[in-house]
Amino acid sequence: MNRQSWEIVVVGGGPAGIAAAVSAAECGASVLLVDDNPALGGQIWRGEEANPSVREARRWSKRLKNSSLELLRGFRIFDQLRQGVLLAESADGMREVNYSRLILCTGARERFLPFPGWTLPNVMGAGGLQALAKAGMPIRKKRVIVAGTGPLLLPVAAYLKRHGAKVQLIAEQASRKSVVAFGSALWRHPGKLGQALGIFGSLAGIPFRFGCWPVEAKGDDHLCSVVLQQGTRAFEIECDYLACGFHLVPNLELASLLGCQIKDGTVSVNELQQSSIPNVYCAGEPIGIGGVDLAIVEGQIAGFAAAGQQHKARRIFPELARHRDFANALEKTFALRPELKKLARKETFICRCEDVPFERLAQCRSWREAKLYTRCGMGPCQGRICGAATKVLFDWSAESVRPPVFEARVESLMTTEVSAPEVRV
Amino acid sequence: MSQNFDVVIVGAGIIGAACALECVQAGLKTAIIEEGIVGGGATAAGMGHIVAMDDSDAQFALTRYSQQLWLRLKDGLPKDVEFETTGTIWVAADEEEMIEVRRKHAYYSARRVPCEILDARALAEAEPNLRKGLAGGLLVPEDGVLYPPTAARWLWTQAQSCGATVIQGRVSAVSEVGFSLRDGSSFNPGITVVATGAWAPELDASLEIKKRKGHLAITDRYPGYVRHQLVELGYLKSAHSVSSDSVAFNVQPRATGQILIGSSRQYGAEDSAIDHQMICAMLARACEYMPDLVQKAVVRCWTGFRAATPDKLPLIGPSVKKPNVWFATGHEGLGITTSLGTAKLLVDQILGRAPAIPFEPYLPSRHSREHAYA
């Protein structure tokens, strides 16, 4: 087992984490960036390391390569041994990671809402399908429906189309009015407007419906068709894949484990991105879903602040305001319509790890009760998927997190300090 | 709402729920009070092992009696209680422990508990994933496992459908005349039964019950990896230990195919947070018996507080100082097993019924002299 110390450890190699780690390293601090994927980029810059295409990602990648920061790839933080010591596991190893200051950039995951047939193979998240396609899953000539809600849908559809998929429909549950208002506000964000126009251009020819959402995925052992609803009309489209996600929820588990204050579903931070624990900083989606540009600014602030360069952090505060507008608009525009809470039938599984159907959960009065009696949330995902769904369906809140934050091997949990006294029968 | 209850049970863990059902079935006007989730306390944290234990004659009598009650109930239990007679194998690491196996075999056999001595080869056949070189073991086929939260809820629901009144609330004080809830309401039942486990001393400071913290870990699904509840014979040394933290090899197959790994005991730990040293030691001990556990994925870890008495026997019966205040608590690691027997003995005493086993060893009055935690 290897053990080493760094002044600053950054968890998560997406845009926020890269910006934080590079900024801190350029200030002269010793920095380790830990990420659980084989390649950096998190979700939104996935694949950029191997095939750079986004200018911003390329710039940061260059700065990263020229900096002194160290990388720990393919390692997932699963526990904190004690203040200042994290435990990380990979497919075949385990490391103790010692830090003086910690920056959490754990990003977000897609929110999935249950509907009949959502567990069929080839029903995936929108970001999920794109991630798998970027990792080599064949999509050329495959018929895909992109559905759900959020700014992810369009870039995903554009990517799929660019790589030869037949995108048959983009179905956004938000109303035309909300989305158009959002779009027209983009003039204040020229970069985003340019992106959006570019994306719209590349989506020419793909049917687009607002106020439209999936109500059933059909097929025997994999997806064959999807039934969607728009207003009072329902219609069915045959397809090979359904790429469906309902915007994003922050990954809060590590922050929660460490004891950072979490309010209204986000990690509370001060203007220097410091959490309620003085040496733990947080940047990006966990402090509020806000998109990549905001995440990069927050990451830089956290990196500078953690490296003791508060003046550098303050210098870029003005950039936050611009991007925060966008973040606030996001939330309003893509709010979930009430019909989405009623899609599940009584036999529809809400918890996929334990196959717990809706009717069993509807009898429970709280997340904890559901966990104890039905085992909802007690499977490997530990409530990451069903927790977000039950929040929408029942307004349940998850409980505090216990280690391991991610499934970890017995051998990884068995490693503690050599100086620990032997505890024996 | 003080409606002249004959009995009010405080606490709807598995003990309280079992007692409520027995009371109402015996014709007593019964209520049961719980502030949280039924079966959500120590009941939810434990292993759900139904086991005949021979640490003392009194312990054996109560566990065996209760186990037989569970076996009688088995076919009527719903699927979500997951009651399976997996059997227990007490594992002997060496010849010295095989002597203990033979003693246990003689003890159980004399009391008509079916059991079978396994030599090294038979042990390996019964549980291929145990390490080589173990001496053998004792198989007790009538032991079983169940899922405690749903078992407690079933008992509680049955009690309710037999006419028991269920009340949501927290009891703040208990006296000879009755008790009051945090919301100010008060009750004057014939008998108040304190079944709040490790929190019983909050209602009666004279109770000699201490919290004994335990850790558990559960893995992802590996169906068929372990078939019986496996316990090392050193388990009893762990259960006995007074002052030091201890661990013992104790693993269980769940109906889900997950492996539940225990066990650990700590005195004086009041905080429910995971203690890494304990988890580490507990897992290390388990891997000494089942080496390829090292590669298995642990989904989560948790803790719970057992209610421990000085002589390792529960308190079932009237308190000494307040005759209308009764106890059904202090079950340490045997609450799930002995819940049904406890309920019977409680009602036997209330109604003056002839008990199936003597209840004297569990009377709270036995502690009227000072006892050290032995």
Added chain:
Amino acid sequence: MPEVLAISLNGKSLTVPAGTTVAAAVSIAGQSSFRRSVSGEPRGPLCGMGVCFECRVTVDGVRHVKSCQMLCRHGMQINTDE
């Protein structure tokens, strides 16, 4: 590093480009079902990022490996539906 990797999926040989994840390899082989749920339903990847656990397969004898976060290696043996 070789540009093409030879692996096996459920006993059948398969070649994939270097940099392909195990999840993508299973798809390349034309399979949609990766594992069975606790009640026996066929399941495949959902989130693509390691949080849903639906893409788990057995790799070189080790169960419950998240295929969306594991790169194929030359000679790797993948088994699904276990």
